[in-house]
Amino acid sequence: MKKVAKNKFSQLWNSINKDYELFLPIEKDGKVNFSLWKDEDKINLDAIKTNVSPKNIIFPQSETYLKFKTDGKKLSLENVGGKKEEYVLFGVRPCDAVSFNLIDNVFLREPIDRFYEERRNKGTVVSMACLEPEETCFCSSFGIEPETAPKGVDVFTWDIGQTILWEAQTEKGNILTEKLGDIFEEVTEQDINELEKLKHSIKDKVSSLPLSDVDPKKIDGDLKDIFESEVWDEISKSCLGCGSCTYVCPTCHCYDIQDFDGGKCGERFRCWDSCMFSDFTRMAHGNPRTSQKERFRQRFMHKLVYYPNNHQVYACVGCGRCIEKCPVNMNIVKVIKKLGGEK
Amino acid sequence: MEKITVKVRETARQAFSSGEVDKILGFAKGDFWQDSYPIFITNENEVDSLIWDSFCINNLSKYLIKELKNTQKIGVFLKGCDSLAFNQLLQDNRIEADRVVIYGVPCVGMIDAEKVKKEGLNKGLLEVKRSGDEISFVTKDGDKNVSGRQFDYDKCLECNHPNPVVYKELMRDEVSREVNKEERFKDVEEIEAMSAEERFSYWSQQFSKCIRCNACRNICPACSCETCVFDNAAAGVSDKAKVDSEDQFFHIIRAYHVAGRCVNCGECSRVCPAGIPLHKLNHKIIKDINELYGEYEAGLDPSKGAPLVTYKLEDIDPFEGHKGGK
Amino acid sequence: MSCRCNNRVDPLVPEVAVIKNIRVDTNDVTTFTVEKPEGRKCFESMPGQCAMISVPPIGEALFSITSSPTEKNFMEFSIKRCGAVTEYLHGLEVGAEIGIRGPYGNNFPVEDELKGKDLLFIGGGIGLAPLRSVINYVMDNRDNYGQVDIVYGARTSGDLVHTKDIFENWPSRPNTNVHLTVDREEEGWDGHVGFVPSYIKELGFDTNKVALICGPPIMIKFVLQGLEEIGFKKEQVYTTLELKMKCGVGKCGRCNIGDKYVCKDGPVFRCDEIQELPDEY
Numbered sequence: 013m014k015k016v017a018k019n020k021f022s023q024l025w026n027s028i029n030k031d032y033e034l035f036l037p038i039e040k041d042g043k044v045n046f047s048l049w050k051d052e053d054k055i056n057l058d059a060i061k062t063n064v065s066p067k068n069i070i071f072p073q074s075e076t077y078l079k080f081k082t083d084g085k086k087l088s089l090e091n092v093g094g095k096k097e098e099y100v101l102f103g104v105r106p107c108d109a110v111s112f113n114l115i116d117n118v119f120l121r122e123p124i125d126r127f128y129e130e131r132r133n134k135g136t137v138v139s140m141a142c143l144e145p146e147e148t149c150f151c152s153s154f155g156i157e158p159e160t161a162p163k164g165v166d167v168f169t170w171d172i173g174q175t176i177l178w179e180a181q182t183e184k185g186n187i188l189t190e191k192l193g194d195i196f197e198e199v200t201e202q203d204i205n206e207l208e209k210l211k212h213s214i215k216d217k218v219s220s221l222p223l224s225d226v227d228p229k230k231i232d233g234d235l236k237d238i239f240e241s242e243v244w245d246e247i248s249k250s251c252l253g254c255g256s257c258t259y260v261c262p263t264c265h266c267y268d269i270q271d272f273d274g275g276k277c278g279e280r281f282r283c284w285d286s287c288m289f290s291d292f293t294r295m296a297h298g299n300p301r302t303s304q305k306e307r308f309r310q311r312f313m314h315k316l317v318y319y320p321n322n323h324q325v326y327a328c329v330g331c332g333r334c335i336e337k338c339p340v341n342m343n344i345v346k347v348i349k350k351l352g353g354e355k
Numbered sequence: 356m357e358k359i360t361v362k363v364r365e366t367a368r369q370a371f372s373s374g375e376v377d378k379i380l381g382f383a384k385g386d387f388w389q390d391s392y393p394i395f396i397t398n399e400n401e402v403d404s405l406i407w408d409s410f411c412i413n414n415l416s417k418y419l420i421k422e423l424k425n426t427q428k429i430g431v432f433l434k435g436c437d438s439l440a441f442n443q444l445l446q447d448n449r450i451e452a453d454r455v456v457i458y459g460v461p462c463v464g465m466i467d468a469e470k471v472k473k474e475g476l477n478k479g480l481l482e483v484k485r486s487g488d489e490i491s492f493v494t495k496d497g498d499k500n501v502s503g504r505q506f507d508y509d510k511c512l513e514c515n516h517p518n519p520v521v522y523k524e525l526m527r528d529e530v531s532r533e534v535n536k537e538e539r540f541k542d543v544e545e546i547e548a549m550s551a552e553e554r555f556s557y558w559s560q561q562f563s564k565c566i567r568c569n570a571c572r573n574i575c576p577a578c579s580c581e582t583c584v585f586d587n588a589a590a591g592v593s594d595k596a597k598v599d600s601e602d603q604f605f606h607i608i609r610a611y612h613v614a615g616r617c618v619n620c621g622e623c624s625r626v627c628p629a630g631i632p633l634h635k636l637n638h639k640i641i642k643d644i645n646e647l648y649g650e651y652e653a654g655l656d657p658s659k660g661a662p663l664v665t666y667k668l669e670d671i672d673p674f675e676g677h678k679g680g681k
Numbered sequence: 682m683s684c685r686c687n688n689r690v691d692p693l694v695p696e697v698a699v700i701k702n703i704r705v706d707t708n709d710v711t712t713f714t715v716e717k718p719e720g721r722k723c724f725e726s727m728p729g730q731c732a733m734i735s736v737p738p739i740g741e742a743l744f745s746i747t748s749s750p751t752e753k754n755f756m757e758f759s760i761k762r763c764g765a766v767t768e769y770l771h772g773l774e775v776g777a778e779i780g781i782r783g784p785y786g787n788n789f790p791v792e793d794e795l796k797g798k799d800l801l802f803i804g805g806g807i808g809l810a811p812l813r814s815v816i817n818y819v820m821d822n823r824d825n826y827g828q829v830d831i832v833y834g835a836r837t838s839g840d841l842v843h844t845k846d847i848f849e850n851w852p853s854r855p856n857t858n859v860h861l862t863v864d865r866e867e868e869g870w871d872g873h874v875g876f877v878p879s880y881i882k883e884l885g886f887d888t889n890k891v892a893l894i895c896g897p898p899i900m901i902k903f904v905l906q907g908l909e910e911i912g913f914k915k916e917q918v919y920t921t922l923e924l925k926m927k928c929g930v931g932k933c934g935r936c937n938i939g940d941k942y943v944c945k946d947g948p949v950f951r952c953d954e955i956q957e958l959p960d961e962y
Contacts, residue, residue: 040564041564041630042630043564043629043630063628063629063630064566064628064629072597073566073567073597074595074596074597074598077691077693077694078693078694078695078737080737080738080780082737085774085776085777085778086778087697087737087777087778087779087780088697089694089695089696089697089737089780091690091691091694093691093693093694094691118931118932119932123692123930124692125691125692125693125930125932126690126691126692127691127693147387147477148387222386222387223386235939235940235957235959236939236957236958236959236960239939239959239960239961240959240960249393249394249395249418250392250393250394250395250413250418252417252570252573252574253573254568254569254570254572254573254574254626255567255568255569255570256568256570256626256628258568259566259567259568259628260566260568260628265932265934266933266934266935267927267928267932267933267934268595268927268933269693269740269741269927269928269933270594270595270596270740271737271738271739271740272594272596272738273738274738278737278738280735280737281596282693282928282933283595283596283597284567284595284597285595285933285934285935286568287934287935289569289586290582290586291586291587291588292935293924293925293935293936294588294925295764295924295925296763296764296767297763297923300924300961301961306961310937313939313959314934314937317940318937318939318940319940321940322940335387337628339413339570339573339574339622339625339626340392340393340413341385341390341391341392341393342392345386346385588765
């Protein structure tokens, strides 16, 4: 473990930026989002949740992967996908870091999505513990402990006041640590004590959060019984079918593939899509999900039943963004509670 | 319990027992102080879930189109801005007036949870009570009382219609607020004062934040097409590519599609997860319509012809009189 | 057996292929023969699997491979015109280049549960296309399978596809019977008239067979009902499901029914497996 003084942050960013692209939580117009760092940017490492999740760094909202040209009957295709530059993603909260693993489960199983794989391999994830979890946070319901490093992060950090403690977790983390060289100082006994106190304080705060009793395991029973439950009719009523929840959610990963017509040439790209949209499953022969109730049910069945069936873990990290962003105050907590038997 | 909640429940109870309605659209309270969410109840036993407070921001008229398809008579609680949307839906021929019973709720303004959080007043907050402009934040460690409208949504501060313009009965006394007609289009004038380059730069920057979630479209009462042109693959405009031109195209087209029917409720900006001030676009179009065709407020009087769908011989010829973009 | 595409390249990236032959079968179905530009089969597959055909800039769509893998030199696709991609394909000429990637999906268990059994193929309209890959595989390995009965119907005789196979090729094979039907009386047709589900009842099959059904969902539903009435169990019946698919590899999240993805865990399903799925289709 090492430490770096917070007043040396500017030097830290520049140092990282020598060898890597650097993504930090940047504040613009009152909203904090991960974006590529530029010197004059206003960095905000205190905001617990970024406005939109950092998933667009590993899974861009829109990604061209194929360029094509037609010439009479001939067709030529060029593979242009993936990411060439190494990068550091600094300041990811444990919930968002776990969401990367959840998306890995889908994209990195056979056949492996090479563009995503390259993007993940080129990235070093530096995660930060959450000092002040918010009332809309419920990561503990999914086994996430925001005071400890989740599996898969390359470096974990804790803010203990004037300095942050820095601990590499993987080989990539070690490489980054070495590259940064002597910006680090040695950790003292006092620092370790501070850290323990901090960890306990975070644990206490998490257990007294209003949503700490949300328990997805209460949703049990046969898949088809949950599917046919009368609960869906009632809770889907107010859903407007916009895609806010899916787009701010760190674990949603549905995508569409479209061609951009440039005349004799063009691009094929994949872009985020939402199962909440009315045309998501519409095909030439019809649409299996014609009403919002069916689409609403699909999203939550996927996160709480289907994905766990296939991957043995829930596809939610309890970040609480859907609680804050849904225009009609619907969210996964309400669904979990209703499906779990609450009246 | 607040007086208004008591009145809302009484009204609902009476409506069901008299058979006046088959379904009522109202609000219920969730787990959090700011969580007042739309509910749809169908019998007297559910009436006690209804509440009314300073977080009942949603426009329930939006649900009428879908709900009227499978329910004969619906009762709905509407604020001033909501009632304008109701009239607009009537004018658009999307709903039938005699199948809806409106319980009007005069409104002094709704509280923006973000503004409360910014002041740090959300720590341990249990409930927010409001009487006129006297606001009480009830927390685990005692109450904090504040006077004034600093926590109201920006759009509520510019509200022209605190009282419903159409209703069967009112839930409380009408609210009187000073409406500053002169300052109405201040936000539009600020942008009009910019040069063309500055304006383009401003809007390019704003639209670049767009994540194409469609929240603005789906919350808008004027956007009621069964199949939106952007969801229609056959229309050829549904590109979801995250490029500036596509993002700008979506918003500009949407602003023109609702032109003349936008009731200025400001919901589009409220729900935008990226914080884009979309209502300014619509506000500009309202200003232009006022200048071109005379003062007009969508949703105020459904019997009056709407300027963009009514032809009058004396209509101004914009290419002569208006001389293009200002 | 699932996608065996080039392991280093992303599964979404197609390769260039060329249309070697075009045969118009009906007024909305055309069969395309596809090869690599240098003249070999694009990739190996098993009966029932599908491929994504790209016609940039219109898009991509998933089609079942109608030729059997025992055909060494090329692949065939019988495509019905019903949307933007298919419309564009129907306008192409021989020699046109397209994109192709695959194979996707699972296959009919020709090397497992079907071996040694009597087989009953039931197809409706364009549904014969995926079945044909199995039938020809069976014909080319005839000794591995028992009696073959093929029941195939279409709206009119003009809608019957693969006429060479159904009228000449298959009826001439050992221990193979072809039963054709059209929905309504029609001048010049002296074969059976009636819907496929009722024809099956008339034919009175014994239940010691494996049945494979492909066709419009409504036909599958009634055929399955009819088969169960005469004693078939759901475990003896296979069919294919079809949903809107984009990636073809179980990642874009679009084609799931319950926790199964039609592009990856299907499109071939046994009917008892379908019963386990939620009623979303």
